[in-house]
Amino acid sequence: MNKYQEILKQYWGYDSFRDLQEEIITSIGERKDTLGLMPTGGGKSITFQVPALAQEGICIVITPLIALMKDQVQNLRKRGIKALAIYSGMSRQEILTALENCIFGNYKFLYISPERLDTEIFRIKLRSMKVSMITVDESHCISQWGYDFRPAYLKIAEIRDLLPGVPVLALTATATPEVVKDIQSRLNFREENVFRMSFERKNLAYIVRKTDNKTGELLHILRRIEGSAIIYVRNRRRTKEITELLMNENITADFYHAGLDNAVKDIRQKRWQNGEVRVMVATNAFGMGIDKPDVRIVIHLDLPDSPEAYFQEAGRAGRDGEKAYAVILYAKSDKTTLHKRIADTFPEKEYILNVYEHLQYYYQMAMGDGFQCVREFNLEEFCRKFKYFPVPVDSALKILTQAGYLEYTDEQDNSSRIFFTIRRDELYKLHEMGKEAEALIQAILRSYTGVFTDYAYISEESLAVRTGLTRQQIYAILVTLTKRRIVDYIPHKKTPYIIYTRERMELHDVHIPISVYEDRKVRYEARIKAMEEYVTTDNICRSRMLLRYFGEKNEHSCKQCDVCLSHHADNHLSETSFEELKRQILFILNKKKLTPADIANQVETEKEDIGEVIQYLLEEGVLKIEDGMIYISK
Template structure:
């Protein structure tokens, strides 16, 4: 079947969009390929279509568990065999999934980068017929990127086990240096990049200065119609803002990583169906969420990088209709943003203290630790050693990147049970009550191996099958656990510390410049870029973002707040502005000049001339070196 026929059969579309077909042809011809496609550009089609045209299995590497589950479900609904492997699955479940990939004619295996390095995966991989490897969120492999994840570096090792198998790398945000780095680290045979313009012609970028953000938020939501996302920095603020909106008669949900999966799913469904108009969320919300009719994305707090902002803002207007991305900006935002630098990169001495306290926390002897996996309770650790959570979290991430341990995000551990009585003894039990007996019967019918090993269960599923509420199911499981009929470990969210090497003495703990100083410098540059974005009053917002990602765009968007303010000034001033711009560029082509000399040579209103200079500096058409203005 041709690519076009596959697209029509499984997705119902007649034609590809944008650069989809070029990427598909490239990977289909066996060439390593990097596709740069902004949020909503249709990334999944670029690997799903060629994988269906090829014989064998496509391995899809992605860090987003919610996205994995969603895509596997979508593929299965289309009659395509797909499976996912992620943390929280039992060894038996992983084995079954891998065996299916070898013998079951599966087309897609979704896997998190952390699972690639396991012995069981490497052994089974040798027996799989792999057609291609897809690396989603591929900017995570680059230390120059804003979201570097050490586990991604293991992908290159998998390539060594699969010689000749092509790689398709995909990302929605990458600066020019990250684009080069992705290809180097994924061992591309030759550079091969397809770029879709990052320009979003239907999306108006607005920065609204205000010292009363909540009043401005209410004003905007009352004036505009349609679905909205409001991004805030902390979990606590998601709840506060959503309650404020509800009290003001605006339907709203709140969402953050600490919520139960069942709660997340319910709130997401209510928002996606339009039952709730506004989702107030941290940056944990949005990855893999396909709601095309979001009319406005509002940031109450500044993101710490243009990459993060571009992704979050890009969730508005994916249906191609007019939409808005608004930042509410106050004078204190700059200081707040700069305070994140020491939080994200605490002193090396502090990082060493956290490492040492971790050893006391686990009572880890010198030289021990290698390969140990430990549950980690951040709150308890901070209480015990008088630390604050944010810098501890950052210190553990830096120690992960330096190779001393692996600090995982909160892992969703499903509930588990093990029957402690033998099967024949169960039938002797009486007086448990009808509901408890019915629940035990449903458990025995629904799960296997319950008498030999812990089995993962779902209280929600048991609730549906028994007609009991979820709370009743939980209460009965606790009751029969107390009676020593089962051992019940309820669902919980737990981060883990995995020691990737033995405990070392503090004077031997080395955090290299590539992990600390260089990354801190790039983090500071990203924060500065965000500050410049919100404080500029002369440069088109769209052009500023595009230039950051290395895209040269010679026209203004005409719809951001800066463009509108220029447009509303009278035509004479616009003509004057353009004339002064040309005059200044002409002078600088001949020789560099100081700003004072420029004022002397161009007789005009000093404030207007300053605006012209500032505009040309921000647009990158001129630069300031050693106090002189130079033509670029």
């Protein structure tokens, strides 16, 4: 047994690795830059956790998923492995303590969001850390050609410059061949080095159900197929509406979207994971890093805008290897909705410039001012004031971010803060605050330092545990103390921010590069078209369509998607006869181009059967026809 297998057995209790895990581990263990393509549920975390434990030093894991960070840190600690996470919402002191622990505390893993890589405090402390390897999760986010590009990922290459010789392991579950090359280039791989696991999911049946009555079809499916389910919709309002519909039909359900409070999200996620709730109705904010193996069905009521997003979301079904279903409910009107997203995601350049100009009026920003200014941003208020719709404004701000004029962050989870506005000796002279208020103040003073000199981040949850008060009571007491001018309490809230990366410029000097706008729009349109083809094509195996999109050649059909099942029902040829005919036709075409009549003369069977097999091979792209001559597609 090698050292990697010993670690696997010691900490995870497994005797052997799954497909491709060991090859990836060996590659990064030999300090080679490595890209691992593994579908959802393929066991990605093992590929960096095992080699990191086999080496001295700490592994830095870069991921945008806070839920995943917390889960993995918790799971590693349960196994007796020292791990930390740094994410938005932590106070400066908490971050500083965590980074000091990485230097002196013999920790093995530091999980960090890409946005944090650019902070001065992180880069200073990084120089003192003994780093064994860098892991980049969701690495497709670094590619502008990918479906989920995030500018913060571009900072990873700079971190590599600070850590010469430290190898990188990039991981993703979805990447086209073009994106695979781009990931390696942008992460400064010393040489190309890719390990691919087949994206084929043999236990997952892909179904497209065409219907004008989606809710009726949804209820029919949920009653027919038992077990845990996820239903994806496009907007937050729909999550609640569909949940209410299901509850009225006695199907237990909860809804989930990015606008919910973290505590609420955690409770709902746990209820669903524990099986207390059967169905989770969610936007695409749900599912990343969530490890529930027994999901039997994933249903899309609205179309995703890329095969990549669909593959990720559908892939959350059947991770236990048992039979599962990925269903899209498709109505003709969905095509129009899908194409409208192009205009929403890439509004006209003039519109983008108008949003930029109105932003200056919103903040009353003078020309030449603004550099490195950080401002809270209320999207609804901005749209109300300047008569915009939220979706295209959100897109315009993201394009301005990628063009380098500002940084538009999504909702940041800011912890509550408190500052004592009176001196410590004055506080002790106060009377008649009540037992509960006094107990709370004592708990704050014992738990947090510096509250008389600056705002300190506090957690109402931990104060509730320490005092025995409810969170609502703590909130009410702190609001009262604020009114009495004893403290200044800023409750937790979710706020997007605008950070100016350049000073305010004249409109004629604001340029949006072709690479940020035109090139990305062309690729977005191609993804929309691919998604449209997927749902409207009814003569090519759905699994093969998805695999082909990701550059995987697959010569066999899945025999379980709606296309394969209908083809099998229509096909009076037995499977054996069909495969034999296919083999004969390809054999004789291997020598030269032939007409259909020539083929029929050389194969002894019914012309109708030959025609059926030729038609199938043409639809699958195996054969091509030109000027009446059929030949094998190279």
